Amino acid sequence: MARPQTIEDDALIARLSGVFRDAGYKGASLGLLAEGCGLQKASLYHRFPGGKQQMAEEVIAAALDWYEVNIFAPLRGEGTPRERLAAVGQALTAFYADGRKACLLNMLAAPPEADGPFAAAIRGAFTAIIDAFCDLAREAGHDEAQARARATRVVMLLHGSLVLSRGLGSSEPFHAFLASLPGALIEG
Amino acid sequence: MARPQTIEDDALIARLSGVFRDAGYKGASLGLLAEGCGLQKASLYHRFPGGKQQMAEEVIAAALDWYEVNIFAPLRGEGTPRERLAAVGQALTAFYADGRKACLLNMLAAPPEADGPFAAAIRGAFTAIIDAFCDLAREAGHDEAQARARATRVVMLLHGSLVLSRGLGSSEPFHAFLASLPGALIEG
DNA sequence: GTCTATACCTTGATAGAC
DNA sequence: GTCTATCAAGGTATAGAC
Numbered sequence: 001m002a003r004p005q006t007i008e009d010d011a012l013i014a015r016l017s018g019v020f021r022d023a024g025y026k027g028a029s030l031g032l033l034a035e036g037c038g039l040q041k042a043s044l045y046h047r048f049p050g051g052k053q054q055m056a057e058e059v060i061a062a063a064l065d066w067y068e069v070n071i072f073a074p075l076r077g078e079g080t081p082r083e084r085l086a087a088v089g090q091a092l093t094a095f096y097a098d099g100r101k102a103c104l105l106n107m108l109a110a111p112p113e114a115d116g117p118f119a120a121a122i123r124g125a126f127t128a129i130i131d132a133f134c135d136l137a138r139e140a141g142h143d144e145a146q147a148r149a150r151a152t153r154v155v156m157l158l159h160g161s162l163v164l165s166r167g168l169g170s171s172e173p174f175h176a177f178l179a180s181l182p183g184a185l186i187e188g
Numbered sequence: 189m190a191r192p193q194t195i196e197d198d199a200l201i202a203r204l205s206g207v208f209r210d211a212g213y214k215g216a217s218l219g220l221l222a223e224g225c226g227l228q229k230a231s232l233y234h235r236f237p238g239g240k241q242q243m244a245e246e247v248i249a250a251a252l253d254w255y256e257v258n259i260f261a262p263l264r265g266e267g268t269p270r271e272r273l274a275a276v277g278q279a280l281t282a283f284y285a286d287g288r289k290a291c292l293l294n295m296l297a298a299p300p301e302a303d304g305p306f307a308a309a310i311r312g313a314f315t316a317i318i319d320a321f322c323d324l325a326r327e328a329g330h331d332e333a334q335a336r337a338r339a340t341r342v343v344m345l346l347h348g349s350l351v352l353s354r355g356l357g358s359s360e361p362f363h364a365f366l367a368s369l370p371g372a373l374i375e376g
Numbered sequence: 377g378t379c380t381a382t383a384c385c386t387t388g389a390t391a392g393a394c
Numbered sequence: 395g396t397c398t399a400t401c402a403a404g405g406t407a408t409a410g411a412c
Contacts, residue, residue, distance in 0.1 A: 006396075026214035026215040027214040027298055030388060039397095040398080045389065046396075052389095109355050123355060149364065152352070156364075156365065159351040160345055160346065161344050161348070163344075163348070164343060167313075169307070176337065176344075193378095217405065217406085218405075219405080227377095228378065228380080229406085239407070240406075
Protein backbone atom coordinates (compact mmCIF):
# COMPACT_ATOMS: atom_id res chain seq x y z
CA MET A 1 0.00 0.00 0.00
CA ALA A 2 1.07 3.53 -0.70
CA ARG A 3 1.21 4.89 2.83
CA PRO A 4 1.97 2.44 5.61
CA GLN A 5 -0.05 2.37 8.78
CA THR A 6 1.52 4.38 11.55
CA ILE A 7 0.34 1.88 14.11
CA GLU A 8 -0.28 -1.85 13.77
CA ASP A 9 -3.78 -3.22 14.22
CA ASP A 10 -2.81 -5.18 17.31
CA ALA A 11 -1.19 -2.21 19.01
CA LEU A 12 -4.10 0.02 18.03
CA ILE A 13 -6.62 -2.35 19.57
CA ALA A 14 -4.51 -2.63 22.70
CA ARG A 15 -4.42 1.13 23.13
CA LEU A 16 -8.16 1.48 22.59
CA SER A 17 -8.76 -1.33 25.04
CA GLY A 18 -6.83 0.57 27.66
CA VAL A 19 -9.00 3.64 27.21
CA PHE A 20 -12.23 1.63 27.39
CA ARG A 21 -11.05 -0.16 30.51
CA ASP A 22 -10.16 3.09 32.21
CA ALA A 23 -13.16 5.19 31.23
CA GLY A 24 -15.97 2.81 30.25
CA TYR A 25 -17.97 3.06 27.05
CA LYS A 26 -19.59 6.43 27.58
CA GLY A 27 -16.55 7.86 29.26
CA ALA A 28 -14.30 6.84 26.37
CA SER A 29 -14.90 9.80 24.09
CA LEU A 30 -13.43 9.78 20.61
CA GLY A 31 -11.08 12.50 21.78
CA LEU A 32 -9.76 10.24 24.53
CA LEU A 33 -9.60 7.25 22.19
CA ALA A 34 -7.71 9.26 19.58
CA GLU A 35 -5.33 10.64 22.17
CA GLY A 36 -4.80 7.18 23.61
CA CYS A 37 -3.63 5.71 20.33
CA GLY A 38 -1.93 8.73 18.81
CA LEU A 39 -4.26 9.00 15.82
CA GLN A 40 -6.79 11.66 14.89
CA LYS A 41 -10.50 10.99 15.14
CA ALA A 42 -10.91 10.86 11.37
CA SER A 43 -8.16 8.25 11.16
CA LEU A 44 -9.97 6.12 13.70
CA TYR A 45 -13.08 6.25 11.55
CA HIS A 46 -11.02 5.11 8.60
CA ARG A 47 -9.92 2.05 10.56
CA PHE A 48 -13.34 1.51 12.16
CA PRO A 49 -16.13 2.65 9.81
CA GLY A 50 -18.61 1.46 12.40
CA GLY A 51 -17.44 4.09 14.84
CA LYS A 52 -17.05 3.69 18.57
CA GLN A 53 -19.34 0.68 18.72
CA GLN A 54 -17.18 -1.23 16.28
CA MET A 55 -14.08 -0.26 18.24
CA ALA A 56 -15.61 -1.69 21.40
CA GLU A 57 -16.72 -4.86 19.61
CA GLU A 58 -13.27 -5.49 18.18
CA VAL A 59 -11.70 -4.76 21.55
CA ILE A 60 -13.94 -7.37 23.15
CA ALA A 61 -13.14 -9.89 20.43
CA ALA A 62 -9.41 -9.27 20.84
CA ALA A 63 -9.69 -9.73 24.61
CA LEU A 64 -11.43 -13.06 24.09
CA ASP A 65 -8.69 -14.13 21.69
CA TRP A 66 -6.10 -13.20 24.29
CA TYR A 67 -7.98 -15.15 26.93
CA GLU A 68 -8.15 -18.17 24.65
CA VAL A 69 -4.38 -18.20 24.15
CA ASN A 70 -3.22 -17.10 27.59
CA ILE A 71 -5.89 -18.48 29.93
CA PHE A 72 -8.03 -21.19 28.34
CA ALA A 73 -5.18 -23.02 26.62
CA PRO A 74 -2.98 -23.13 29.75
CA LEU A 75 -5.98 -24.38 31.76
CA ARG A 76 -6.28 -27.30 29.34
CA GLY A 77 -2.52 -27.71 28.99
CA GLU A 78 0.21 -29.84 30.48
CA GLY A 79 1.15 -30.21 34.12
CA THR A 80 -0.76 -30.67 37.32
CA PRO A 81 -3.83 -28.51 37.98
CA ARG A 82 -1.76 -26.53 40.49
CA GLU A 83 0.94 -25.84 37.93
CA ARG A 84 -1.58 -24.74 35.36
CA LEU A 85 -3.21 -22.40 37.85
CA ALA A 86 0.15 -20.86 38.60
CA ALA A 87 0.64 -20.09 34.92
CA VAL A 88 -2.88 -18.68 34.68
CA GLY A 89 -2.21 -16.53 37.71
CA GLN A 90 0.77 -14.99 35.99
CA ALA A 91 -1.25 -14.35 32.85
CA LEU A 92 -4.05 -12.70 34.86
CA THR A 93 -1.51 -10.53 36.66
CA ALA A 94 -0.26 -9.29 33.32
CA PHE A 95 -3.71 -8.80 31.78
CA TYR A 96 -5.08 -6.86 34.73
CA ALA A 97 -1.81 -5.03 35.39
CA ASP A 98 -1.61 -6.35 38.94
CA GLY A 99 -5.18 -5.22 39.63
CA ARG A 100 -4.78 -1.68 38.32
CA LYS A 101 -6.64 -2.35 35.08
CA ALA A 102 -10.37 -3.02 35.29
CA CYS A 103 -12.27 -5.82 33.59
CA LEU A 104 -13.34 -4.80 30.11
CA LEU A 105 -16.62 -6.69 30.44
CA ASN A 106 -17.53 -4.82 33.60
CA MET A 107 -16.72 -1.47 32.04
CA LEU A 108 -18.76 -2.17 28.90
CA ALA A 109 -21.69 -3.93 30.53
CA ALA A 110 -23.67 -0.81 31.29
CA PRO A 111 -23.77 1.64 28.54
CA PRO A 112 -26.02 1.79 25.49
CA GLU A 113 -29.21 0.24 26.76
CA ALA A 114 -30.31 -2.39 29.22
CA ASP A 115 -29.44 -4.97 26.58
CA GLY A 116 -26.89 -3.11 24.53
CA PRO A 117 -25.02 -4.38 21.53
CA PHE A 118 -22.41 -5.98 23.77
CA ALA A 119 -24.74 -7.88 26.05
CA ALA A 120 -24.57 -11.07 24.02
CA ALA A 121 -20.79 -10.93 23.63
CA ILE A 122 -20.33 -10.22 27.34
CA ARG A 123 -22.61 -13.04 28.37
CA GLY A 124 -20.73 -15.41 26.08
CA ALA A 125 -17.39 -14.29 27.45
CA PHE A 126 -18.37 -14.82 31.07
CA THR A 127 -19.82 -18.21 30.22
CA ALA A 128 -16.64 -19.26 28.44
CA ILE A 129 -14.47 -18.17 31.35
CA ILE A 130 -16.55 -20.07 33.89
CA ASP A 131 -16.61 -23.15 31.66
CA ALA A 132 -12.83 -23.12 31.33
CA PHE A 133 -12.27 -23.07 35.09
CA CYS A 134 -15.05 -25.61 35.52
CA ASP A 135 -13.28 -28.10 33.29
CA LEU A 136 -10.12 -27.87 35.35
CA ALA A 137 -12.03 -28.33 38.60
CA ARG A 138 -13.66 -31.47 37.18
CA GLU A 139 -10.31 -32.76 36.05
CA ALA A 140 -9.05 -32.17 39.60
CA GLY A 141 -11.68 -34.58 40.88
CA HIS A 142 -14.80 -32.58 41.60
CA ASP A 143 -18.18 -33.63 40.29
CA GLU A 144 -20.03 -31.48 37.80
CA ALA A 145 -22.07 -29.49 40.32
CA GLN A 146 -19.13 -28.88 42.65
CA ALA A 147 -16.86 -27.92 39.77
CA ARG A 148 -19.35 -25.42 38.41
CA ALA A 149 -19.96 -23.87 41.80
CA ARG A 150 -16.23 -23.51 42.40
CA ALA A 151 -15.57 -22.07 38.96
CA THR A 152 -18.35 -19.53 39.43
CA ARG A 153 -16.89 -18.56 42.78
CA VAL A 154 -13.45 -18.09 41.27
CA VAL A 155 -14.77 -15.79 38.55
CA MET A 156 -16.78 -13.89 41.16
CA LEU A 157 -13.67 -13.52 43.30
CA LEU A 158 -11.60 -12.34 40.35
CA HIS A 159 -14.04 -9.63 39.31
CA GLY A 160 -14.82 -8.64 42.85
CA SER A 161 -11.12 -8.25 43.53
CA LEU A 162 -10.82 -5.98 40.50
CA VAL A 163 -13.74 -3.82 41.65
CA LEU A 164 -12.26 -3.63 45.12
CA SER A 165 -8.73 -2.94 43.94
CA ARG A 166 -10.05 -0.12 41.81
CA GLY A 167 -12.21 1.29 44.58
CA LEU A 168 -9.53 1.10 47.24
CA GLY A 169 -6.73 2.18 44.94
CA SER A 170 -4.71 -0.81 46.02
CA SER A 171 -3.67 -4.07 44.39
CA GLU A 172 -4.01 -5.91 47.67
CA PRO A 173 -7.45 -7.44 46.95
CA PHE A 174 -6.17 -8.69 43.59
CA HIS A 175 -3.22 -10.34 45.29
CA ALA A 176 -5.56 -11.89 47.82
CA PHE A 177 -7.53 -13.37 44.94
CA LEU A 178 -4.41 -14.83 43.35
CA ALA A 179 -3.41 -16.39 46.66
CA SER A 180 -6.83 -17.95 47.16
CA LEU A 181 -7.18 -19.19 43.58
CA PRO A 182 -5.87 -22.77 43.99
CA GLY A 183 -7.76 -23.34 47.22
CA ALA A 184 -11.01 -21.96 45.86
CA LEU A 185 -10.93 -23.97 42.65
CA ILE A 186 -9.39 -27.37 43.34
CA GLU A 187 -8.55 -27.94 47.01
CA GLY A 188 -10.81 -28.84 49.91
CA MET B 189 -43.44 27.26 51.90
CA ALA B 190 -45.63 28.54 49.16
CA ARG B 191 -45.39 25.66 46.75
CA PRO B 192 -44.74 22.20 48.20
CA GLN B 193 -42.17 19.88 46.72
CA THR B 194 -43.68 17.45 44.24
CA ILE B 195 -41.32 14.75 45.38
CA GLU B 196 -39.70 14.21 48.78
CA ASP B 197 -35.95 14.42 49.10
CA ASP B 198 -35.62 10.76 50.04
CA ALA B 199 -37.67 9.57 47.09
CA LEU B 200 -35.82 11.92 44.77
CA ILE B 201 -32.44 10.60 45.86
CA ALA B 202 -33.68 7.04 45.48
CA ARG B 203 -34.78 7.65 41.89
CA LEU B 204 -31.52 9.34 40.97
CA SER B 205 -29.63 6.49 42.58
CA GLY B 206 -31.45 4.06 40.33
CA VAL B 207 -30.41 5.95 37.23
CA PHE B 208 -26.76 6.18 38.30
CA ARG B 209 -26.68 2.48 39.11
CA ASP B 210 -28.13 1.58 35.74
CA ALA B 211 -26.16 3.93 33.54
CA GLY B 212 -23.04 4.99 35.45
CA TYR B 213 -21.90 8.56 35.91
CA LYS B 214 -21.27 9.49 32.29
CA GLY B 215 -24.20 7.47 31.05
CA ALA B 216 -26.59 9.18 33.45
CA SER B 217 -27.37 12.27 31.41
CA LEU B 218 -29.48 15.01 32.94
CA GLY B 219 -32.22 14.01 30.57
CA LEU B 220 -32.22 10.47 31.95
CA LEU B 221 -31.98 11.72 35.52
CA ALA B 222 -34.88 14.13 35.00
CA GLU B 223 -36.96 11.43 33.35
CA GLY B 224 -36.12 9.01 36.13
CA CYS B 225 -37.46 11.25 38.88
CA GLY B 226 -40.27 12.99 36.99
CA LEU B 227 -38.79 16.48 37.26
CA GLN B 228 -37.45 18.82 34.62
CA LYS B 229 -33.76 19.47 34.32
CA ALA B 230 -34.08 23.01 35.68
CA SER B 231 -35.90 21.69 38.75
CA LEU B 232 -33.05 19.31 39.40
CA TYR B 233 -30.63 22.22 39.34
CA HIS B 234 -32.82 24.00 41.87
CA ARG B 235 -32.53 21.03 44.23
CA PHE B 236 -28.86 20.42 43.44
CA PRO B 237 -27.10 23.70 42.61
CA GLY B 238 -23.88 21.74 42.29
CA GLY B 239 -25.25 19.89 39.27
CA LYS B 240 -24.71 16.26 38.44
CA GLN B 241 -21.66 15.93 40.64
CA GLN B 242 -23.62 17.01 43.71
CA MET B 243 -26.39 14.57 42.80
CA ALA B 244 -23.88 11.74 42.70
CA GLU B 245 -22.28 12.81 45.97
CA GLU B 246 -25.61 12.93 47.78
CA VAL B 247 -26.61 9.59 46.28
CA ILE B 248 -23.40 8.06 47.64
CA ALA B 249 -23.97 9.61 51.07
CA ALA B 250 -27.55 8.31 51.14
CA ALA B 251 -26.37 4.83 50.20
CA LEU B 252 -23.89 4.89 53.07
CA ASP B 253 -26.66 5.98 55.45
CA TRP B 254 -28.79 3.11 54.23
CA TYR B 255 -25.92 0.70 54.71
CA GLU B 256 -25.37 1.99 58.25
CA VAL B 257 -28.97 1.34 59.21
CA ASN B 258 -29.66 -1.85 57.28
CA ILE B 259 -26.28 -3.60 57.17
CA PHE B 260 -23.83 -2.28 59.74
CA ALA B 261 -26.31 -2.03 62.62
CA PRO B 262 -27.67 -5.57 62.10
CA LEU B 263 -24.09 -6.88 61.91
CA ARG B 264 -23.47 -5.40 65.36
CA GLY B 265 -26.95 -6.28 66.63
CA GLU B 266 -28.55 -9.06 68.64
CA GLY B 267 -28.57 -12.74 67.94
CA THR B 268 -25.97 -15.23 66.84
CA PRO B 269 -23.61 -14.35 64.00
CA ARG B 270 -25.59 -16.72 61.77
CA GLU B 271 -28.85 -14.97 62.57
CA ARG B 272 -27.35 -11.56 61.91
CA LEU B 273 -25.97 -12.73 58.59
CA ALA B 274 -29.42 -13.97 57.62
CA ALA B 275 -30.86 -10.51 58.28
CA VAL B 276 -28.04 -8.89 56.34
CA GLY B 277 -28.65 -11.25 53.46
CA GLN B 278 -32.26 -10.12 53.27
CA ALA B 279 -31.19 -6.46 53.33
CA LEU B 280 -28.65 -7.05 50.57
CA THR B 281 -31.27 -8.84 48.49
CA ALA B 282 -33.49 -5.78 48.75
CA PHE B 283 -30.74 -3.24 48.12
CA TYR B 284 -29.41 -5.01 45.03
CA ALA B 285 -32.85 -6.05 43.83
CA ASP B 286 -31.92 -9.72 43.84
CA GLY B 287 -28.79 -9.01 41.82
CA ARG B 288 -30.46 -6.94 39.14
CA LYS B 289 -29.20 -3.61 40.47
CA ALA B 290 -25.48 -2.89 40.22
CA CYS B 291 -23.26 -1.57 42.97
CA LEU B 292 -23.28 2.21 43.01
CA LEU B 293 -19.61 2.35 43.93
CA ASN B 294 -18.64 0.23 40.96
CA MET B 295 -20.70 2.36 38.59
CA LEU B 296 -19.24 5.64 39.87
CA ALA B 297 -15.66 4.49 40.32
CA ALA B 298 -14.55 5.24 36.80
CA PRO B 299 -15.75 8.47 35.42
CA PRO B 300 -14.35 11.96 35.95
CA GLU B 301 -10.65 11.29 36.28
CA ALA B 302 -8.36 8.61 37.64
CA ASP B 303 -8.95 10.09 41.07
CA GLY B 304 -12.28 11.75 40.59
CA PRO B 305 -14.33 13.61 43.17
CA PHE B 306 -15.82 10.33 44.38
CA ALA B 307 -12.61 8.41 44.85
CA ALA B 308 -12.25 9.32 48.52
CA ALA B 309 -15.90 8.60 49.31
CA ILE B 310 -15.75 5.28 47.49
CA ARG B 311 -12.57 4.22 49.23
CA GLY B 312 -14.12 5.11 52.58
CA ALA B 313 -17.29 3.19 51.78
CA PHE B 314 -15.46 0.00 50.80
CA THR B 315 -13.29 0.27 53.90
CA ALA B 316 -16.33 0.67 56.15
CA ILE B 317 -18.06 -2.34 54.60
CA ILE B 318 -15.02 -4.56 55.02
CA ASP B 319 -14.56 -3.36 58.61
CA ALA B 320 -18.16 -4.15 59.48
CA PHE B 321 -17.90 -7.74 58.25
CA CYS B 322 -14.48 -8.03 59.85
CA ASP B 323 -15.88 -7.19 63.28
CA LEU B 324 -18.46 -9.94 63.01
CA ALA B 325 -15.87 -12.47 61.91
CA ARG B 326 -13.73 -11.59 64.93
CA GLU B 327 -16.73 -11.89 67.21
CA ALA B 328 -17.32 -15.33 65.71
CA GLY B 329 -13.93 -16.42 66.92
CA HIS B 330 -11.43 -15.61 64.18
CA ASP B 331 -8.24 -13.72 64.90
CA GLU B 332 -7.67 -10.31 63.39
CA ALA B 333 -5.79 -11.46 60.29
CA GLN B 334 -8.24 -14.30 59.56
CA ALA B 335 -11.22 -12.04 60.14
CA ARG B 336 -9.90 -9.37 57.79
CA ALA B 337 -9.08 -11.89 55.08
CA ARG B 338 -12.56 -13.41 55.33
CA ALA B 339 -14.30 -10.04 55.32
CA THR B 340 -12.34 -8.96 52.26
CA ARG B 341 -13.29 -12.20 50.53
CA VAL B 342 -16.96 -11.67 51.33
CA VAL B 343 -16.96 -8.16 49.88
CA MET B 344 -15.10 -9.44 46.82
CA LEU B 345 -17.66 -12.22 46.39
CA LEU B 346 -20.56 -9.77 46.76
CA HIS B 347 -19.29 -7.36 44.13
CA GLY B 348 -18.11 -10.11 41.85
CA SER B 349 -21.54 -11.69 42.04
CA LEU B 350 -23.09 -8.38 41.07
CA VAL B 351 -20.77 -7.98 38.09
CA LEU B 352 -21.47 -11.54 37.02
CA SER B 353 -25.23 -11.30 37.55
CA ARG B 354 -25.27 -8.18 35.42
CA GLY B 355 -23.07 -9.69 32.72
CA LEU B 356 -24.97 -12.96 32.55
CA GLY B 357 -28.38 -11.36 32.92
CA SER B 358 -29.17 -13.78 35.72
CA SER B 359 -29.51 -13.49 39.47
CA GLU B 360 -27.98 -16.92 39.97
CA PRO B 361 -24.49 -15.66 40.88
CA PHE B 362 -26.00 -13.32 43.45
CA HIS B 363 -27.94 -16.18 44.99
CA ALA B 364 -24.77 -18.25 45.05
CA PHE B 365 -23.09 -15.45 46.97
CA LEU B 366 -25.91 -15.33 49.51
CA ALA B 367 -25.71 -19.06 50.03
CA SER B 368 -21.96 -18.97 50.56
CA LEU B 369 -22.01 -15.93 52.86
CA PRO B 370 -22.11 -17.67 56.26
CA GLY B 371 -19.52 -20.25 55.28
CA ALA B 372 -17.16 -17.68 53.81
CA LEU B 373 -17.32 -15.32 56.78
CA ILE B 374 -17.62 -17.35 59.96
CA GLU B 375 -17.49 -21.11 59.40
CA GLY B 376 -14.55 -23.36 58.73
C1' DG C 377 -40.71 24.88 43.49
C1' DT C 378 -41.43 23.85 38.90
C1' DC C 379 -41.74 24.88 34.36
C1' DT C 380 -40.41 26.44 29.16
C1' DA C 381 -36.95 28.27 26.52
C1' DT C 382 -32.33 28.96 25.53
C1' DA C 383 -27.17 29.59 25.71
C1' DC C 384 -23.07 27.21 25.29
C1' DC C 385 -19.98 23.35 24.99
C1' DT C 386 -18.68 18.55 23.98
C1' DT C 387 -19.62 14.66 21.42
C1' DG C 388 -19.82 11.42 17.46
C1' DA C 389 -19.28 11.57 12.82
C1' DT C 390 -18.09 13.35 7.87
C1' DA C 391 -15.72 15.98 3.89
C1' DG C 392 -11.92 16.78 1.42
C1' DA C 393 -6.84 18.07 1.06
C1' DC C 394 -2.37 15.87 1.14
C1' DG D 395 -3.62 6.32 5.59
C1' DT D 396 -3.63 10.44 8.01
C1' DC D 397 -4.63 14.94 8.61
C1' DT D 398 -7.39 19.75 9.39
C1' DA D 399 -11.74 21.68 9.35
C1' DT D 400 -16.44 21.31 10.03
C1' DC D 401 -21.35 19.81 11.05
C1' DA D 402 -25.42 18.24 13.51
C1' DA D 403 -26.86 16.24 17.75
C1' DG D 404 -26.93 15.84 22.47
C1' DG D 405 -24.80 17.29 26.73
C1' DT D 406 -24.67 20.54 30.97
C1' DA D 407 -26.17 24.51 32.81
C1' DT D 408 -28.81 29.02 33.22
C1' DA D 409 -32.67 32.73 32.67
C1' DG D 410 -36.95 34.09 33.62
C1' DA D 411 -42.14 33.33 33.72
C1' DC D 412 -45.66 31.30 36.64
